[in-house]
Amino acid sequence: MKEKDKFKFKSLKELEKKIDKLSLDIPISKNLDILKEKIKLGNRVIPNRLAVHPLEGTDANQDGSPGKLTIRRYKRFAAGGAGLIWLEAVAADEDGRANNKQLLIKENNLDSFKNLAVVMRDEAKNIYGDDFNPYLAVQLNHSGRYGVNNNILFHHELSDKSAGISPDQEVMTDAELEQVEDNFLRASKLVKKAGFDAVDIKACHRYLFSEALAAHTREGKYGGSYENRTRLLKNTIRKVKENVDIDIVVRLNVYDDIAYPYGWGTDEFGNMDLSEPKRLIEELEDLGVKIINITASTPYLKPYINRPYDNSSGLGMEPDETPIEGVERLIKLTKFVSETVDKCLVIGTGFSWLREYAPYTAAGVVEKSWADMIGFGRLALAYPDFAKSIIKNNSLDKSKVCVSCSKCAYLKAHNKASGCVVRDAEVYVPFLREIIKK
Template identity: 85%
Template structure:
């Protein structure tokens, strides 16, 4: 990262000047009332337009139940005032787990997830009153090539290398993928039993369902044509919708930034081509998906696309692209999705790099109807009560915001409990020292 591209804005005017200088479409307004508004979703009232993104903590118990630090994190999120809390990636089956510290929902540990949902609602009610009932979504995932068994749908040199997949690794069979659909159905029933509002069929960051969208070179009913490549996601949604009375939401890669025929939403040169994503987004809405949460690319190849940062923290993924350009890209993708759907709620992403000024861009995006809600991930780890600060103080405290140092991602990459080493140092610096020692 070139030094001149790093965050150095000492005032909102300096940020606005840089936006104008680079001719970027990042709306900035100081009226944060747009973020404080309630929003209706079916019979549910979401208390405000602010959401906590799914951020893995790598701190589950061996059986997949929430660990001590997991509970601490979600207690703090619930007490932080966000209208929507999107639970991090929860494996739908043991073989889809990323590592032994990832959450996994099963019949035997269901009660722990039930207690987690109750705890979050009670924490929010005790802090903000009975009227404040956060909408709770659980992200179900199969980690695919980035999981314990390196399950792949096809070979791709760059992706294989990033995941440590050998050239002779066998691809998953169609029968195995059909079983994945049924595993997600079973897990969705458990999410419903645990008392959550929604289940996310995760299709982003090149995990299994996301990789399926790019399976141009795969043979069989889950590869090749558009219909085949979207089959895994749409079949799973249909099965859940037909059998479980729960809202279905999707965190979706709008594009991969990987060239065709190994990428989604790109052409042969790797340029953005959103014709297929647009078609899928419309179909997801027709299938009854309630919320689409925007993201792009993969943290294993181009993390600066999905989380613009100043520092990759030694993960070897530096870029000369100014992070603010990455912020604008995600805003444009959010706008694209909002203009594609009619009823589905859209959650925007990519604001954390803006630090204390993030709320002003978030409000600008909501005011323009480019998003219905705004999600924060890294900033939520650093500043779990960010929503309360926006709602009550009309600003974010510069001493509490994320500084985009990527240390949380660094901890996760080494399967250590992941959190903010800057703002929550007493808890997470010891894990950082374990790596460095």
């Protein structure tokens, strides 16, 4: 990446000039009050339009229960004042776990998840009053090819290489995928018992449910046709809806940026083709999905698409675009989803790279009805009280924002507790040093 493409804006006006120069469709608004509005969702009221995205901390206990650093992170998020907190990827069963530091919900550690929900709600109420009740979602995941057993639905040379998959690795059977559906139903019941508001059937970043959407080359009832490729996701949603009284939400890859027949939402040349994603989004709304949290591509192949950055920390391809163009793409995808649904809430992503100017773009996006809420991931790690700053001060402190150095992702990639080495150095720099020493 050229030095001139990195974040160097000294004022909002400079950012606006860059947007105009590149003819980007990135709205700006100084009406930050719009982000402070409450949102009604069924019988719940979400306190504001700001959300914490799901970001894995790689700090669970061996049994999958939240570790000390897990509880610390979510307590800080709750104290930060966001209206919605989206709990990171929680494995629905042991086979779907990415590593032995990923959260895993099961009957014998259920009390630890109950405690986590109580800790978050109590922390928020202690600071903001009894009427402040953050909406809490749990993201259930099966890591698929990136899990402990490298479960795959089909072979794809680039994806196989990124996950260390051998050419003779057997693909999952249809019977095994049916079992995954039932495992997610069982886990969803536990999420409900733990006291959370919603369960996310995660379908993004080329983990199992996301990969299923691209299973054009797979045989059997989970591959080939559109109906077969969407079967795993839709069957699971139906089972949860019929058996668990809990909101269903989905973090969805709008497209993969992998050429057909190995990608979702793309043609054979790798160009974006959103005809199938549009159809699925409409069907998800018809199935009763309450919130769609948008994202794209995969951090294992093109991390800059789902998290525009200045520095990849050696984790992936250097982009052939400026980060601000990546921000625009995610905003356009958010707009696309919002224009496709009628009742479903849409959470936008990709704002962290904008640092202290992110609230103005967030407000602009919401003002245009391109999103109902705005989510922050890396910014939340660096600056857990970002929502409080926006709501109370109408600004973000530039000395606290994420600088898109990608070190949090670097820590996760090396199976170390993941957090901000810049703004939370005392806790996370020691983990970075452990990697460097090797």
